[in-house]
Amino acid sequence: MKGTSPKPMGKRAAPPPSSRRSVGLKELAAHLGLSQTTVSRVMNGSAGEFRIAAVTQQRVLKAAGLLNYEPNSFARGLRSKRSYTVGVMVPEISEGYSALVLGGVEDTLLQAEFFYFVVSHRHRRELLEGYPRLLLSRSVEGIIAVDTPIREALPVPVVSVSGHRHGRGLLAIELDHLTAADFALSHLRDLGHRRIAFIRGQSFSSDTRPRWEAIRRVCSTLGLRIHPELVVQLEGTEPGSRPGCDAMQKLLAAGHRFTAVFAFNDASAMGAIAALHENGLHVPRDVSVVGFDDIPSAATMHPGLTTVHQPLREMGQTAAASLLRLIREGVGRTPQPSILVAPRFVKRHSTAKAAT
Amino acid sequence: MKGTSPKPMGKRAAPPPSSRRSVGLKELAAHLGLSQTTVSRVMNGSAGEFRIAAVTQQRVLKAAGLLNYEPNSFARGLRSKRSYTVGVMVPEISEGYSALVLGGVEDTLLQAEFFYFVVSHRHRRELLEGYPRLLLSRSVEGIIAVDTPIREALPVPVVSVSGHRHGRGLLAIELDHLTAADFALSHLRDLGHRRIAFIRGQSFSSDTRPRWEAIRRVCSTLGLRIHPELVVQLEGTEPGSRPGCDAMQKLLAAGHRFTAVFAFNDASAMGAIAALHENGLHVPRDVSVVGFDDIPSAATMHPGLTTVHQPLREMGQTAAASLLRLIREGVGRTPQPSILVAPRFVKRHSTAKAAT
DNA sequence: GTACCTGGCACAATCGATTGCGCTCCTTCG
DNA sequence: CGAAGGAGCGCAATCGATTGTGCCAGGTAC
Numbered sequence: 001m002k003g004t005s006p007k008p009m010g011k012r013a014a015p016p017p018s019s020r021r022s023v024g025l026k027e028l029a030a031h032l033g034l035s036q037t038t039v040s041r042v043m044n045g046s047a048g049e050f051r052i053a054a055v056t057q058q059r060v061l062k063a064a065g066l067l068n069y070e071p072n073s074f075a076r077g078l079r080s081k082r083s084y085t086v087g088v089m090v091p092e093i094s095e096g097y098s099a100l101v102l103g104g105v106e107d108t109l110l111q112a113e114f115f116y117f118v119v120s121h122r123h124r125r126e127l128l129e130g131y132p133r134l135l136l137s138r139s140v141e142g143i144i145a146v147d148t149p150i151r152e153a154l155p156v157p158v159v160s161v162s163g164h165r166h167g168r169g170l171l172a173i174e175l176d177h178l179t180a181a182d183f184a185l186s187h188l189r190d191l192g193h194r195r196i197a198f199i200r201g202q203s204f205s206s207d208t209r210p211r212w213e214a215i216r217r218v219c220s221t222l223g224l225r226i227h228p229e230l231v232v233q234l235e236g237t238e239p240g241s242r243p244g245c246d247a248m249q250k251l252l253a254a255g256h257r258f259t260a261v262f263a264f265n266d267a268s269a270m271g272a273i274a275a276l277h278e279n280g281l282h283v284p285r286d287v288s289v290v291g292f293d294d295i296p297s298a299a300t301m302h303p304g305l306t307t308v309h310q311p312l313r314e315m316g317q318t319a320a321a322s323l324l325r326l327i328r329e330g331v332g333r334t335p336q337p338s339i340l341v342a343p344r345f346v347k348r349h350s351t352a353k354a355a356t
Numbered sequence: 357m358k359g360t361s362p363k364p365m366g367k368r369a370a371p372p373p374s375s376r377r378s379v380g381l382k383e384l385a386a387h388l389g390l391s392q393t394t395v396s397r398v399m400n401g402s403a404g405e406f407r408i409a410a411v412t413q414q415r416v417l418k419a420a421g422l423l424n425y426e427p428n429s430f431a432r433g434l435r436s437k438r439s440y441t442v443g444v445m446v447p448e449i450s451e452g453y454s455a456l457v458l459g460g461v462e463d464t465l466l467q468a469e470f471f472y473f474v475v476s477h478r479h480r481r482e483l484l485e486g487y488p489r490l491l492l493s494r495s496v497e498g499i500i501a502v503d504t505p506i507r508e509a510l511p512v513p514v515v516s517v518s519g520h521r522h523g524r525g526l527l528a529i530e531l532d533h534l535t536a537a538d539f540a541l542s543h544l545r546d547l548g549h550r551r552i553a554f555i556r557g558q559s560f561s562s563d564t565r566p567r568w569e570a571i572r573r574v575c576s577t578l579g580l581r582i583h584p585e586l587v588v589q590l591e592g593t594e595p596g597s598r599p600g601c602d603a604m605q606k607l608l609a610a611g612h613r614f615t616a617v618f619a620f621n622d623a624s625a626m627g628a629i630a631a632l633h634e635n636g637l638h639v640p641r642d643v644s645v646v647g648f649d650d651i652p653s654a655a656t657m658h659p660g661l662t663t664v665h666q667p668l669r670e671m672g673q674t675a676a677a678s679l680l681r682l683i684r685e686g687v688g689r690t691p692q693p694s695i696l697v698a699p700r701f702v703k704r705h706s707t708a709k710a711a712t
Numbered sequence: 713g714t715a716c717c718t719g720g721c722a723c724a725a726t727c728g729a730t731t732g733c734g735c736t737c738c739t740t741c742g
Numbered sequence: 743c744g745a746a747g748g749a750g751c752g753c754a755a756t757c758g759a760t761t762g763t764g765c766c767a768g769g770t771a772c
Contacts, residue, residue, distance in 0.1 A: 035721065078430035080727090094455045094456045392728085430727080
């Protein structure tokens, strides 16, 4: 009561552009001659349930606008125990894959007035294990794991995008690998290819195993034989096309004949093409190459890369939407362990009829 | 549109049903037979200044570990008024440019135990204007604006990366455009090019203006003439190489002769090359092309693109480090309005001696 | 006239950690 | 032996919003 109250309802010209230090609920209430309770209820839209007079609501809203009131997020979170924030774990944010998924995640989250923290673990063990707890200590309400294994069970919902499936109330958003493999292999088969080489992904990439499994099953269905001597694996954590180039060099050095290559991703397909060129082989005349992912440069490179398009943005959106649902409804007996999204096949110019 | 929107926020949704309730400071203290004060001091490392016995510290630390104590971030923030969080605004997170800068930002921030929110505004006006306030309402301690104009003065430090410079205690991290232009233009001049075409950036891109200014100055220094009829501008917000392709088509349609092109970025350079090919012109035999940015596919395309490399990751790191400094030391008379980072010139195969 | 609504709002207790003081014991010194 | 001084902690008031409950006045109902 001692201090001079800012302005007790007196008439006053337009208050100076409120560059004020964030007004609190308290000041707002005082300025209105109301209790914090009432103001809070109006601001939260629960005015109806508490019978606040319509005229009062208008007064509050108007004053809030004028004084530029913003509720303190800490205080609000402390009471309500809600942060409206989720955490997103990715291997490396600057890589196209994660960035595209993040774009989709953002689309959905921000629409629901959620924010998100991003952390990238770079496949380093201590980060992989530490980040979930770190995120939890920041009060996230859920976690989206992109191409990232989650081992321990967490006290919040977790949705993975192309991640290792690990049960325990973990919802996985996955590409329909079977359809993807069918697209690529049917295409090659129809072009007459029988001796197809495969470049498998690095062991740490979570897509490696399911995609290979799908390839095996589809080959079997299509009556294609997998020649073990034509299967190589990417190695090293280096991004870009180098690993694919190395893998193809190794394959070529072995000297086995093949007319087509199905690469693990577009980056390795590009590396493979570079290696083929260096060895005097022409794509697609001598060897056809099919990539995976459909990254932007797949369209602009020469020759344009035939590849399987992954709807990464859509996967991000689906992941976020699913996570929001889990947060809202609780993780009650996850109805389904995974959601499949459909790939698209993009035929460009790196594939042609098998050389006879 | 002004003021606080009456966020309905719905009913109190059931709080996330956490399986294992986290222990609070209170329980920890009780379990130890100590006061919250003491435990808090030990946990915050300020034990020394408050003469807590070494043996007590050990006890506390051990119990905290056992009971798995994690301080509540809301309560902590409420008192200390620190969030250890910054906001990052980008045009679109899924684009390579932003993603690379973000990578650098993350490197530095996470090392300082800061987290960050990402929001992408897609050049939409309402988002551009609303996000700063929205971030502030989340109690961020600072903002990094990547290729994003910030108009109003904010109550927290702001660092921009390749953004419109706008004084007012805003620190800008910028590429050294003069050096960059000199790299590219000296190279072309030395190869004998005199009639050089320019593809300028879209008007909404903050790099467009300063880069063009640098080009003009460097041309003047090098004794190169800028032929107005050889200057075209990118149009449309479409990402990828289409805008560059269109621009080059327009240029070719005009029918003026030129032997080299300096594109606004690699994407448009690729588009330009595609357009040149379509018109029967060979790169680099008939026309040399220099790009800008050095995006990953610049190296793998054919021909390899000669370009100016922007150290985007480094720029992100510098931005984050600078922001942290401003947060720590306050925005006292920003000592310098901008920090320049040096580009690198990457010579590949899209440039050659001028056709005679 | 009394009892009973019911609309309209206020009280005060939280949420969980931080922090300015201040209160005990022990030593140690004069 | 008394007092000063330090070592070791605890009390209780915050931070700002949310929320269960309570209170009062005016309006029926009988």
